[in-house]
Amino acid sequence: MTDRILVDRIAIYAYHGVHAEEERLGQRFYVSLDCCLDLRAAGEHDDWQSTICYVQLTELVGSIATGKRFKIIEALAENIAQAALSTFPRLEAITVRVEKPSAPVPAIIDGVTVEITRRRNG
Secondary structure, X not given: OOOEEXXXXXXXXXXXXXXXXXXXXXXXXXXXXXXXXXXXXHHHHOOHHHOOOHXXXXXXXXXXXXXXXXXXXXXXXXXXXXXXXXXXXXXXXXXXXXXXXOOOOOOXXXXXXXXXXXXXXX
C-alpha cells in the first residue's frame, strides 16, 4: 500500500528510561507515525470516516506514552504500534519512530531514535 498518513513529532513529556534520574525527572520524547492504509475512498468522496482521525492517533500516542513507564523506548514504540493496529481496522501497517533527544550517553549526540514497522496479520 502506498497511501500514507504521516504524523510528525508528537511531543510528549514522560518518565521512560533505565536510570532512576529519568524516572524522577522525566524528559521530552517525540513520536512520529507513518500509517499505511487505502485512502482512495476518503479522497474520492471527501469522507473523513473513510480514513483515520488524526486526533485519535495523537490521543492514543499520548495515553500510552504517559500512562505507563517503559524502561526502553523500543517497548514504547511496540506498545504504540500494537495499540494502533488494534484500534484502527483500516490500518494495514504502521511505522512508529520514538526520539529520545536527551538520552543519557557519554557522548555529544542529538539524540537516540528507535523506528519499528508492524503490519496487520492476516
